Amino acid sequence: MALPVSAAASALIARGLALGGSASRTFPVFNPANGVHVADVADGTADDMRAAIAKAKSAFPAWSTRTAKERGAILRRWHGLVVENADALAEILTLEQGKPLAEARGEILFGANFIEWFAEEAKRVYGDIVPAHAPDKRCLVLKQPVGVVGAITPWNFPSGMITRKVAPALAAGCTIVVKPAEDTPLSALALAVLAADAGLPENVMTVVTAARAAEVAGVLTASPDVRKLSFTGSTRVGKLLMRACADTVKKLSLELGGNAPFIVFDDADLDAAVAGAMATKFRNAGQTCVSANRIYVQSGVMEAFARKYAEAVRALNVGDGFETGTQIGPLINAAAVEKVDGLVQDAIGKGAAAVLGGGRHERGGNFYAPTILTGVRPEMEIAHAEIFGPVAPLTPFETETEVVARANDTPYGLAAYFWSRDVGRVFRVAEALEYGMVGANEVLTSNEGAPFGGIKESGIGREGSRYGIEDFIEIKYLALGGIAAAA
Numbered sequence: 001m002a003l004p005v006s007a008a009a010s011a012l013i014a015r016g017l018a019l020g021g022s023a024s025r026t027f028p029v030f031n032p033a034n035g036v037h038v039a040d041v042a043d044g045t046a047d048d049m050r051a052a053i054a055k056a057k058s059a060f061p062a063w064s065t066r067t068a069k070e071r072g073a074i075l076r077r078w079h080g081l082v083v084e085n086a087d088a089l090a091e092i093l094t095l096e097q098g099k100p101l102a103e104a105r106g107e108i109l110f111g112a113n114f115i116e117w118f119a120e121e122a123k124r125v126y127g128d129i130v131p132a133h134a135p136d137k138r139c140l141v142l143k144q145p146v147g148v149v150g151a152i153t154p155w156n157f158p159s160g161m162i163t164r165k166v167a168p169a170l171a172a173g174c175t176i177v178v179k180p181a182e183d184t185p186l187s188a189l190a191l192a193v194l195a196a197d198a199g200l201p202e203n204v205m206t207v208v209t210a211a212r213a214a215e216v217a218g219v220l221t222a223s224p225d226v227r228k229l230s231f232t233g234s235t236r237v238g239k240l241l242m243r244a245c246a247d248t249v250k251k252l253s254l255e256l257g258g259n260a261p262f263i264v265f266d267d268a269d270l271d272a273a274v275a276g277a278m279a280t281k282f283r284n285a286g287q288t289c290v291s292a293n294r295i296y297v298q299s300g301v302m303e304a305f306a307r308k309y310a311e312a313v314r315a316l317n318v319g320d321g322f323e324t325g326t327q328i329g330p331l332i333n334a335a336a337v338e339k340v341d342g343l344v345q346d347a348i349g350k351g352a353a354a355v356l357g358g359g360r361h362e363r364g365g366n367f368y369a370p371t372i373l374t375g376v377r378p379e380m381e382i383a384h385a386e387i388f389g390p391v392a393p394l395t396p397f398e399t400e401t402e403v404v405a406r407a408n409d410t411p412y413g414l415a416a417y418f419w420s421r422d423v424g425r426v427f428r429v430a431e432a433l434e435y436g437m438v439g440a441n442e443v444l445t446s447n448e449g450a451p452f453g454g455i456k457e458s459g460i461g462r463e464g465s466r467y468g469i470e471d472f473i474e475i476k477y478l479a480l481g482g483i484a485a486a487a
């Protein structure tokens, strides 16, 4: 069956598959909107990963000693090519991930911004000269790339989560091996094709596609040649990787799960809060780690908020990401639908009410009906689990103190949002929320200039911003002695 993509996207897919290598085994990629087979991708083995690490190690000396200006120039060319090919890349993304085409295009440009940003930051990795403790000595602080980096990325942002890691790594002078998610390897390969076109030397960035994630990732985590692992994915796998990295004391960046509270105080601009709750809950069909997961509404405005929210959710268009007007695509696969539905049925079984939705969408397959639940209580699984689907649980609250305590009552600490027009409350609540990112009257928190990351069990390190490159840099202290006084 012909794929629903342009000739440019097909050509990019074909070049990506060729780049992926001629492994003896392959694994299939499917379109989550209709189950149609899209491609067979090289199923990398432990040996393939070992070879990729060896090549990244051999490429490191030449890449790390290029000037920052040269590295930045290649990154800028890569950025240009990603922007030029944004339409084709968006089609590939929708094809394997399912999100609406306009959203996919948004992700491609969002991801490209990180390449541009770090192309610029490459030149601003300054060391320090510390005032010396003796007249004949000098204390210098050098900043050096950590070395070979391993990156393991998820399927929910198959492009953006890669550029957010690869761009700062390359800017800093590291070489990198990427293992993308098995559901969405084509976007990763397409990015690698464009990086090569931009003049990135061979082996500086290698993509190893693999269906057997644990086996192949095990080689990355065990290798003493890999000095850092950057992972975005579930908290469960993040903990496994953290343990696996202990033996080689690898540097780690972890972007893990979230359980974002979304709080609407009774002084909020309700229409703005509803718009925010739509964007943060239903973007990518709720499959983001910063999606609102628990919506707390102060009891005085609950009825009005719930009414406006239901109206907006009812109007959402569910469909194939390639269809014009689609706002919610399918979930990534059958297992994801199973998981989301399990949470919804558990909540309904324990007394929650589905104001809207409450089950699979009539289109069948991987489509799930946008759902609003009321009467969600702590004994329901949905009150604690990361939903990762288009399901919004509403819970009333009475006071600021109560809601802040409930919002913080979770092992996660990625993103939190709240809506209030009281400036005192804005500062109080923002400071009291135990999260790496807080949106006050705002839900779109991620951009290339801002530090994205979590605290508690949501992660370690920051991506994006001037802090993002530090995750790929080691500090070396150079003590200089013997600077005797002139004769």
Ligand code: ADP
Pocket: 152, 153, 154, 155, 179, 180, 181, 182, 213, 214, 215, 217, 218, 232, 233, 234, 235, 237, 238, 240, 241
């Ligand atoms: P999600 O729940 O979003 O699929 P995962 O944490 O399962 O998140 O997946 C994120 C990335 O981690 C993917 O690239 C996946 O292949 C990889 N992964 C999954 N399980 C393991 C594992 N046991 N060891 C290493 N990587 C894994």
